[in-house]
Amino acid sequence: MTTYDFTDRTAVVTGGTRGIGYATAELLLRSGANVVITSRRAEAAEAAATSLADTTGATGRVVGLAGHVAEEDAATRVCAEAVSRFGSLDILINNAGTNPAFGPVTEQSRAVMQKVFDINVTGPAVWAGAAVRAGLGDKNPGAIVNVSSIGALFIEDGIGVYNASKSAIMHLTRQMAHELAPSVRVNSVAPGVVRTKLSEALWKEDEDAAASVTPLGRIGEPADIADAICFLAAPSTSWITGSNLVIDGGQIVN
Ligand SMILES: NC(=O)c1ccc[n+]([C@@H]2O[C@H](COP(=O)([O-])OP(=O)(O)OC[C@H]3O[C@@H](n4cnc5c(N)ncnc54)[C@H](OP(=O)(O)O)[C@@H]3O)[C@@H](O)[C@H]2O)c1
Helix, strand or coil: CCCCCCCCCEEEEEECHHHHHHHHHHHHCCCCCCCEEEEHHHHHHHHHHHHHHHHCCCCCCCCEEEECCCCHHHHHHHHHHHHHHCCCCCCCEECCCCCCCCCCCCHHHHHHHHHHHHHHHHHHHHHHHHHHHCCCCCCEEEEEECCCHHHHCCCCCCHHHHHHHHHHHHHHHHHHHHHHCCEEEEEEEEEEEEEECHHHHHHHCCHHHHHCCCCCCCCCCCHHHHHHHHHCCHHHHCCCCCCCEEECCHHHHH
């Protein structure tokens, strides 16, 4: 067992095949939850679910489904499947995100900007709606955790569109916390640079440089963020809603 107790709770984790989503699914499973992970590709989701079952011993408590975050039908289908397989939907982790827009904001195409906002902002709100309609918060108190970024708090060269999308989801977190209380809590996490595929350009070539901007002297690991996500989703944090938790090795105090 772990710090958290998610026995008899069911979670949907979007983008659970690798990185932060995979680590979160792993900790939820080790803490007793039933978990549905998603990916754009069914085979990737199924393979990750098998690997999670093998490493945690949670056979029968984890399933991998295809589900593009920008597709409303996928949100409805995945949330309904969680309820029909496990009897309730109690937790939604809006983790899947993207960053295809590099360079100044004014040089981005409309198509690229729309893609970033579709996946990082509209998607999480649509999945929250689908989860609520599927019964989130009906059987047990519900919890949604959105994955923002410390980029939401800064002006930075090169990734202004991505950072704006992460700022928007931070704001929508507070809005949804207001709208969905008291049956569903809604919080966000804002990671610094974490060792995943998405952020490779920020750490892979020179990890020492990426680590040097944090007082704690290292980049983040997916498990660091998974722990914070589970903290915010846990039944024990029942008086926290509308909050954003920064997990960045102290980068923003530098
Ligand atoms: N890594 C960092 O430094 C960092 C920092 C701050 C915030 N974040 C945020 O953390 C979250 C997770 O990122 P990560 O770093 O763990 O990335 P990652 O390792 O690249 O994993 C992304 C996951 O999302 C899935 N995914 C991507 N696009 C999707 C879509 N349209 N629909 C459904 N699933 C999709 C991927 O699976 P498939 O490819 O199989 O679809 C994969 O499972 C993102 O919201 C990201 O913005 C990351």
